[in-house]
Amino acid sequence: MNLERKFYIGIDLGGTSVKVGICGEDGSLLAVYEGPTEAEKRAEGVLQNIELYVRELVSREGYSWNQIAGIGAGIPGFLDFQAGLVKASPNLGWRNVPVKEILEARLGKEVKIDNDANAAALGEVWSGAGAGISNVVCYTLGTGVGGGIIVKNNLCQGFNGMGGEIGHMNVVAENEAIACGCGKTGCLETVASATGMIYMAKEAVIRGEKTSLALIREISAKDVLDEAKAGDPVSVQIVDRAAKYLGKSMALLSIIVNPQRFVVGGGVAKAGSYLLDRIEGYYCEYALENARENVDIVPAILGNNAGVVGAAGLHLYE
Ligand SMILES: [Zn+2]
Structure with missing residues (x-):
């Protein structure tokens, strides 16, 4: 594997399951891991699950952590995307959760968040019907x-x-x-x-x-x-x-x-x-x-x- 190449991790957080994927710089989806959200564990537990799924995917697929250039998450609800804050997510039962701060502390990489619809649109534009x-x-x-x-x-x-x-x-x-x-x-x-x-x-x-x-x-x-x-x-x-x-x-x-x-x-x-x-x-x-x-x-x-x-x-x- 070429260690010079950069990869990006995407997280699609839903009410019942979390999908985590690794993409190349061209938007190609290279590998996916899916696990339960366990929303009943509240925000802290869900974000801990996400850390586990991301680390599991990266090690299972044989990537080095240094190759991961950034991590993004699509989350249902109303967000302050610049602050990285989920203001309210009725699906998850969250209010004012500083997702960016928590995930960056857990994963040691820059994390960006946006709502799930914007993320889906971006996916289609990067490597889908809008490419x-x-x-x-x-x-x-x-x-x-x-x-x-x-x-x-x-x-x-x-x-x-x-x-x-x-x-x-x-x-x-x-x-x-x-x-x-x-x-x-x-x-x-x-x-x-x-x-x-x-x-x-x-x-x-x-x-x-x-x-x-x-x-x-x-x-x-x-x-x-x-x-x-x-x-x-x-x-x-x-x-x-x-x-x-x-x-x-x-x-x-x-x-x-x-x-x-x-x-x-x-x-x-x-x-x-x-x-x-x-x-x-x-x-x-x-x-x-x-x-x-x-x-x-x-x-x-x-x-x-x-x-x-x-x-x-x-x-x-x-
Ligand atoms: Zn309406």
Whole structure:
């Protein structure tokens, strides 16, 4: 092994498991280790677990500690990324945890942190669907709608670290607006996340609308997408509404940061071109022609590894 080469470690911290990975300088993911978060052990115990997983991965794969040029962590919640502080993470039950300080003391390397959606976006830009493009907006359509905005190869975190929180763009028309988990109404997340789609599906069933969704015991977002593809009108309407507001949000972003590419990932995006084509249709309808010229909308390609790759890349992009 060439001892001159530098490597970066990424940590993707979730509520139930922690994924740790080693990346090369080109963003290639070389090895992964996954272990339980054990959130019940509180922040100190979880960060101790992370130290163990990182050291285990590095020694198991035969890297020398000196080759590790930096460590990054993607964490769900609201962070002060400059101070390296997790202000609040409802998923982990953390408040005001100085993650950077604790991990640097444990690991003896510089540590950078960011929220998990920004990390996933960075992963796609470093070595995924946005590779080689310097102005990209990434969407993650999962339980919520996460996002990351990269302008001139820099992650846009903003003054309060709220830059790129595109799931809370207030885009839904007032007559269709429903309450969001953030306390506001009409957020993109209420219609374009798995949670939002399931909610709308259940509401339609409760209202007694004629739909094949009524035959499904525990409706998932995949069910809604599958039934839409099969032609169920209620499901088509739900998917269409998600696509409409995603397209509208992209049109807005096109006159604010004007990215060259939109990358769409997350569980809901597994519906593939069925969803992406619809999003693009609405995007073209809403966006100014000059803003959308030569802009494309593509699926994410790193899947569940985007977060760990992007966390490793935090040292190169900020
Ligand atoms: Zn919201």
